Amino acid sequence: MPSFPTSSVQEARAALAARLRELRLDAGITGKELAVRCGWSVAKSSRIENAHTPPSDKDIRAWCQACGAEAQAADLIAANRQADSMYVQWKRLQRTGMRQLQETSTPLYERTRLFRVYASHVIPGYLQTPGYARALMGTIAGFRGTPDDVSEAVEARVRRSRVVHEGDHRFATLVEENVLHHCVGDAEVMAGQLGHLLAVMALPSMSLGIIPAAASREQIMWPLEQFTVFDDARIHVELLAAKVTVTAPGELDIYLRAFARLTDLAVYGADARALILKAIEALN
Incomplete structure (x- = not known):
């Protein structure tokens, strides 16, 4: 167990x-x-x-x-x-590949009005370019030994990501600076992904904050697991071995309070763009 x-x-x-x-x-x-x-x-x-x-x-x-x-x-x-x-292990969720996982979560994405995402490891799925998603999913399939349906899974993820541009949705996204420098795919893929982040910052529905590596951690002193808050009712936490769904009010409150404190650590607008541009320049 x-x-x-x-x-x-x-x-x-x-x-x-x-x-x-x-x-x-x-x-x-x-x-x-x-x-x-x-x-x-x-x-x-x-x-x-x-x-x-x-x-x-x-x-x-x-x-x-x-x-x-x-x-x-x-x-x-x-x-x-x-x-x-x-608590569902990824090997169980992805036993037939990754496409089905993207498709089964689409209704949740479509009905959610407010997304709050903290990204400590990789770019959030709804902001991933096809090239980034393909490289990431290819690595995951190889590591976990899941059936290789990467191309289909990428297409399904791109379709699911339409919520960024369609419907009445709002996105509060926090990305640790180290994620910008964690190379997924080659330099061209990363440049495209980072450029995409710059583009989506202009969307009125998108709040994108970057947490500088040098930010003081007096209130949140440790890196947290990557998580997504769907409205105020449900949180998906991504662990190495499994996905955890949190619905208990007490735990929802803990994650929401952590998100609020992380929000205070992040920089936005011109300062956030400067960190993204710095990561792009480091690719050269």
Whole structure:
């Protein structure tokens, strides 16, 4: 079982485990008796009930049947799947390639009105040029060993990025200065990508801030993971191994407060353009 990096997932797992425990107690049976009825070890019952091991759909059905609560199985399975969707490994999301991942997220992008993005590693997807996206996705496919559908995935990402120019959307984007110097693809690709950043800065819907490498980190003293806030309801956090979805109000508040402080560290307008031009000049 992976170690979940946010309490949102842990809380969802714990809530499900508590509901299963309540079913057992309401049925008036011990953990040992439940294990006998389900045909598994007492240790397994304990691990599930204490949220140490996530149950499978089959486990939940067996648990409900053992407790005479078959009618609750469907709701519990749905809750279990929702908890599971909060932490999803990239190898699972990209098991058939990367195109599908771009397409399935398109409706979320289309209905979001305010995007707040903190980019600590790479240029945000909706600002990537086709050349940059192709180089980045090619590297990801090679590293993760996923099916190579890079060309199709790039086309899907470009289509998804139409939200930058179409519809009623606003974008507050923060990019660490080091991202401008992290070469994805060759110098020509990077020059095109950096030039694109200069162009989108002129869009009325786009606020693009660059956080200088020399910025004081007294309030935010460490590099954060890359994340995207969709309105005020949902955050996607990008880890090396997985994508984490945050929806718990307390955690949403933490990320929003962090974004506000990072916003104060960034420079905008002419100062931001100067940092981008500096990165372009460094390519020569």
